Amino acid sequence: MYKRRFIKLNLNADSTKPIYIQISEWIENEIIADRFQSDEKVHSQYQLADLFNINPATAAKGLTILVEDQILYKKRGLGMFVKPEAKIKILEKRRSETLAHMVRELVMEARRLSVTEEELIQLIKKCEEEQI
Numbered sequence: 662m663y664k665r666r667f668i669k670l671n672l673n674a675d676s677t678k679p680i681y682i683q684i685s686e687w688i689e690n691e692i693i694a695d696r697f698q699s700d701e702k703v704h705s706q707y708q709l710a711d712l713f714n715i716n717p718a719t720a721a722k723g724l725t726i727l728v729e730d731q732i733l734y735k736k737r738g739l740g741m742f743v744k745p746e747a748k749i750k751i752l753e754k755r756r757s758e759t760l761a762h763m764v765r766e767l768v769m770e771a772r773r774l775s776v777t778e779e780e781l782i783q784l785i786k787k788c789e790e791e792q793i
Contacts, residue, residue, distance in 0.1 A: 672713050680715055684723030689732065689751045692743055699745040703733060730754070 672683055691697045704712065709720035724741055727733040732747045744750075771781045
């Protein structure tokens with residue numbers, strides 16, 4: 662049975678990012694935050710469709726991405742569950758893909774603005790300090 666969860670996701674229909682990607686990223690975020698544990702059942706496509714007022718096929722597509730990425734696994738007749746190594750895989754993927762892409766974009770923008778490497782490092786440190 663499901664634990665009641667505080668659902669915190671605002672789907673952005675106007676985003677360039679498709680809804681099914683937003684759904685898969687939300688589930689990944691829930692796994693990273695330990696709101697979904699290893700071998701725990703996640704919401705079905707119909708529950709996701711109901712929660713976010715979307716088409717079940719869209720929700721299913723988001724779940725399928727996670728199965729293909731080996732984040733979730735299917736138990737026939739029971740639903741989708743979190744793979745034991747899911748959190749590690751998500752963190753590795755985001756570090757190697759997402760974070761690396763963001764850093765490349767940041768460095769390119771810093772170059773366009775003639776920000777030196779030292780200035781950029783100081784900006785990053787300042788942002789980090791403000792988060793503490």
